[in-house]
Amino acid sequence: AQSVAQPEDQVNVAEGNPLTVKCTYSVSGNPYLFWYVQYPNRGLQFLLKYITGDNLVKGSYGFEAEFNKSQTSFHLKKPSALVSDSALYFCAVRDSGAGSYQLTFGKGTKLSVIP
Amino acid sequence: DSGVTQTPKHLITATGQRVTLRCSPRSGDLSVYWYQQSLDQGLQFLIQYYNGEERAKGNILERFSAQQFPDLHSELNLSSLELGDSALYFCASSPKGRSEASPLHFGNGTRLTVT
Numbered sequence: 001a002q003s004v005a006q007p008e009d010q011v012n013v014a015e016g017n018p019l020t021v022k023c024t025y026s027v028s029g030n031p032y033l034f035w036y037v038q039y040p041n042r043g044l045q046f047l048l049k050y051i052t053g054d055n056l057v058k059g060s061y062g063f064e065a066e067f068n069k070s071q072t073s074f075h076l077k078k079p080s081a082l083v084s085d086s087a088l089y090f091c092a093v094r095d096s097g098a099g100s101y102q103l104t105f106g107k108g109t110k111l112s113v114i115p
Numbered sequence: 116d117s118g119v120t121q122t123p124k125h126l127i128t129a130t131g132q133r134v135t136l137r138c139s140p141r142s143g144d145l146s147v148y149w150y151q152q153s154l155d156q157g158l159q160f161l162i163q164y165y166n167g168e169e170r171a172k173g174n175i176l177e178r179f180s181a182q183q184f185p186d187l188h189s190e191l192n193l194s195s196l197e198l199g200d201s202a203l204y205f206c207a208s209s210p211k212g213r214s215e216a217s218p219l220h221f222g223n224g225t226r227l228t229v230t
Contacts, residue, residue, distance in 0.1 A: 043221035105158040
């Protein structure tokens with residue numbers, strides 16, 4: 001079975017400061033990892049993914065994420081937060097060995113960037 | 116704009132009733148996924164269709180059913196509705212082919228309110 005944990009329900013950060021949104025995962029095979037962002041009354045928007053290769057992946061809107069196999073983590077980061085980054089962020093995983101194409105999502109982390 | 120279209124945007128109905136939610140995937144996408152998002156359960160995978168055939172089932176209640184038509188649009192049918200079925204229902208699609216590395220692209224959802 002595949003699962004994702006986002007240990008923080010909410011993260012508050014001052015505008016201009018770096019931000020980190022945490023994610024850990026559990027799979028039996030190799031993980032395919034994704035980050036999505038959801039703005040109010042909207043669907044989820046794809047930010048970035050890790051499939052293989054470089055542990056640091058870059059995505060949309062200046063976001064990046066670091067894959068750490070030993071810690072089974074895939075934390076989302078941004079060097080300088082903007083007020084417009086305030087939203088709900090979801091980490092998701094797909095188990096490459098499961099033969100299934102569904103994504104399993106974490107509970108989400110609400111990011112608030114304070115002006 | 117993800118290219119995934121969901122209708123209606125909002126639906127208000129009474130307990131015991133039946134509703135149908137509709138999804139048109141991105142052009143060329145063969146897979147359609149249905150997710151339910153509620154405050155207490157987060158994003159729950161319901162069901163996946165690939166090119167008209169059911170591929171995977173998640174936490175979908177027996178009162179719920181879905182299908183994918185030859186033109187690839189999909190419908191999610193919810194019957195004998197209960198108050199607890201009130202939620203946001205998302206449809207997502209993924210690119211043609213069956214790549215596990217492909218992200219899902221989400222529609223803006225249908226907000227169902229059962230009164």
